[in-house]
Amino acid sequence: MDTAKKNMTAVLNSVEYDFSNGPVEGINRRIKSLKRSCFGFGNLDNFRKRIALIRS
Numbered sequence: 001m002d003t004a005k006k007n008m009t010a011v012l013n014s015v016e017y018d019f020s021n022g023p024v025e026g027i028n029r030r031i032k033s034l035k036r037s038c039f040g041f042g043n044l045d046n047f048r049k050r051i052a053l054i055r056s
Helices: 002-006 008-016 022-037 044-055
Strands: none
Touching: 002 008, 022 044
């Protein structure tokens, strides 16, 4: 019951507002999968460019 009391503000906000962190989590998932598939990028700038391509 302590957990419910501690998180009551967050629970009430989630019911009251229509915002979701789903789009941000989707971008994070794509970046993490890119990191796994492109292991060993020699240039960090190229990796950042690939992230920019994913987001567009």
